[in-house]
Amino acid sequence: MGEMWAKPGSLVAGAMFLWVMFQQYTPHQFRSYIEKYSQKLVSFVYPYIQITFQEFSEDRFKRSEAYVAIENYLSVNASTRAKRLKADVIKDSQSLVLSMDDREEVTDEFKGVKLWWASHKNPPKTQTFSFYPAADEKRFYKLTFHKNHREMFVGSYLNHVMKEGKAIEVRNRQRKLYTNNPSDKWHGYRRTLWSHVAFEHPARFETLAMEPKKKEEIVNDLTIFSRRKEYYSKIGKAWKRGYLLYGPPGTGKSTMIAAMANLLDYDIYDLELTSVKSNTELRMLLIETRNKSIIVIEDIDCSLDLTGQRKKKKETNEEEKKDPIRKMEKEGESKESKVTLSGLLNVIDGLWSTCGEERLIIFTTNYVEKLDPALIRRGRMDKHIELSYCCFEAFKVLAKNYLDLDSHHLFASIRRLLEETNMTPADVAENLMPKSVTGDPGTTCLESLIQALETAKEEARVKAEKEAKEKEEEEERLKGEKEGKEKEATAGEVKEKEASGEKEKQNGVAVKENGVV
Numbered sequence: 074m075g076e077m078w079a080k081p082g083s084l085v086a087g088a089m090f091l092w093v094m095f096q097q098y099t100p101h102q103f104r105s106y107i108e109k110y111s112q113k114l115v116s117f118v119y120p121y122i123q124i125t126f127q128e129f130s131e132d133r134f135k136r137s138e139a140y141v142a143i144e145n146y147l148s149v150n151a152s153t154r155a156k157r158l159k160a161d162v163i164k165d166s167q168s169l170v171l172s173m174d175d176r177e178e179v180t181d182e183f184k185g186v187k188l189w190w191a192s193h194k195n196p197p198k199t200q201t202f203s204f205y206p207a208a209d210e211k212r213f214y215k216l217t218f219h220k221n222h223r224e225m226f227v228g229s230y231l232n233h234v235m236k237e238g239k240a241i242e243v244r245n246r247q248r249k250l251y252t253n254n255p256s257d258k259w260h261g262y263r264r265t266l267w268s269h270v271a272f273e274h275p276a277r278f279e280t281l282a283m284e285p286k287k288k289e290e291i292v293n294d295l296t297i298f299s300r301r302k303e304y305y306s307k308i309g310k311a312w313k314r315g316y317l318l319y320g321p322p323g324t325g326k327s328t329m330i331a332a333m334a335n336l337l338d339y340d341i342y343d344l345e346l347t348s349v350k351s352n353t354e355l356r357m358l359l360i361e362t363r364n365k366s367i368i369v370i371e372d373i374d375c376s377l378d379l380t381g382q383r384k385k386k387k388e389t390n391e392e393e394k395k396d397p398i399r400k401m402e403k404e405g406e407s408k409e410s411k412v413t414l415s416g417l418l419n420v421i422d423g424l425w426s427t428c429g430e431e432r433l434i435i436f437t438t439n440y441v442e443k444l445d446p447a448l449i450r451r452g453r454m455d456k457h458i459e460l461s462y463c464c465f466e467a468f469k470v471l472a473k474n475y476l477d478l479d480s481h482h483l484f485a486s487i488r489r490l491l492e493e494t495n496m497t498p499a500d501v502a503e504n505l506m507p508k509s510v511t512g513d514p515g516t517t518c519l520e521s522l523i524q525a526l527e528t529a530k531e532e533a534r535v536k537a538e539k540e541a542k543e544k545e546e547e548e549e550r551l552k553g554e555k556e557g558k559e560k561e562a563t564a565g566e567v568k569e570k571e572a573s574g575e576k577e578k579q580n581g582v583a584v585k586e587n588g589v590v
């Protein structure tokens with residue numbers, strides 16, 4: 074037995090020795106010449122063609138669409154044949170999707186001809202002992218087929234894979250809510266710019282409390298937008314639309330965004346601008362977003378000093394200089410984010426905004442008047458939607474949602490009170506939430522709402538009175554100050570006149586004394 078293995082063993086060792094000698098001592102030109110012809114010889118003997126599909130291209134900006142399509146295609150067409158599989162939960166966290174694991178190979182058939190798919194992973198160049206894959210690890214798929222069928226595979230088969238893969242992606246699509254990672258986490262394991270969770274918000278336009286006419290207008294606007302691919306290309310505009318939602322806190326801005334995503338079946342990218350350090354980072358984040366999505370910047374007035382960055386920075390006043398906490402905050406602010414207004418405008422509206430299509434960009438704010446007009450001009454923010462205090466129509470939607478009531482004898486008083494006072498839909502909704510399981514929830518909740526409205530009305534009256542009084546006092550004070558100044562001025566004038574009269578008199582006496590009359 075030992076003798077049987079000794080011969081091939083020494084043959085292998087001899088071949089390896091010769092190979093090393095060849096590599097070390099043959100001149101470079103000669104070596105490449107030999108390599109070229111040996112490859113020709115191999116291709117003559119080995120009649121297969123291989124195509125590689127990398128997960129990321131060289132610049133690593135974006136996951137390759139071809140790779141993703143192949144991954145989806147193989148998840149359906151290969152998962153019954155592969156032996157090692159990866160599982161992922163999709164679609165409302167209910168169904169499991171299987172895909173090929175790394176370094177697995179499967180066969181596929183197209184028009185009766187066999188071909189092979191293999192998933193590979195390039196080992197990292199730098200060796201680290203870590204639980205997670207290294208940063209320079211690269212995944213790719215390799216397709217192998219016989220060279221006789223080159224035309225068919227390169228043409229129709231690959232088209233078929235791309236089409237199928239994209240269709241599977243749409244079918245399996247679990248909508249996601251993304252948030253941007255800080256840039257120091259953009260390296261290493263999986264290099265993701267965005268983290269996500271499954272998006273399962275129950276908000277719908279039917280349950281959104283607002284004037285029916287306004288609601289219908291928004292729904293129509295969104296529906297038309299989502300069907301207008303050809304129209305946008307005809308008029309030469311990127312297929313995107315900007316919405317500005319503004320209004321006091323608790324009037325349903327965030328709820329409306331969720332309802333929009335549910336209506337159009339889009340993903341949401343919740344962009345936290347304060348953790349984006351520069352305009353370049355902002356652009357990279359945008360490139361990584363996918364089509365059919367809503368990019369949201371909430372409370373845009375708080376995210377950046379977008380109103381002041383164009384102007385010269387305000388001088389810090391003396392008090393701020395002395396206050397160490399305020400000083401630290403200021404320093405932190407200047408280090409935190411260098412995203413500028415022009416950077417943001419470029420992303421919404423400039424050349425970079427055209428990468429990707431079918432996207433909504435939404436800003437929300439409580440203080441629309443604070444924003445730079447350039448940011449919200451039409452074309453950038455195409456539609457401005459004001460979400461305001463609860464009107465009677467909006468209340469009726471909430472009463473239907475929360476209490477299943479279409480009418481009630483207390484509705485009349487609520488209508489009057491809502492006209493007389495301001496209450497946000499969030500506060501109305503809170504009062505309409507049944508707090509007890511016994512009794513008639515409808516009447517109890519409506520009564521509690523009436524009480525809350527009356528309290529709010531009384532508070533508003535007291536506040537208005539206080540403000541009027543303060544205003545009156547301020548006016549009195551200003552008037553007093555003005556009068557005081559006027560009095561001082563007249564007294565000054567009188568004194569001056571008296572002084573000049575005195576002088577003239579003295580001059581007269583002096584002239585008389587000198588006898589020049």
Ligand SMILES: Nc1ncnc2c1ncn2[C@@H]1O[C@H](COP(=O)(O)OP(=O)(O)OP(=O)(O)O)[C@@H](O)[C@H]1O
Pocket residue numbers: 280281282283320321322323324325326327328329438439498499500502
């Ligand atoms: N128009 C509305 N229709 C239905 N529910 C609403 C409406 N407005 C507010 N709500 C309710 O009030 C809660 C708060 O609303 P939401 O978070 O949408 O307000 P917002 O305008 O985004 O406030 P903020 O400016 O503070 O972010 C929601 O959970 C929702 O249940």
Ligand SMILES: [Mg+2]
Pocket residue numbers: 326327328371437
């Ligand atoms: Mg909100």
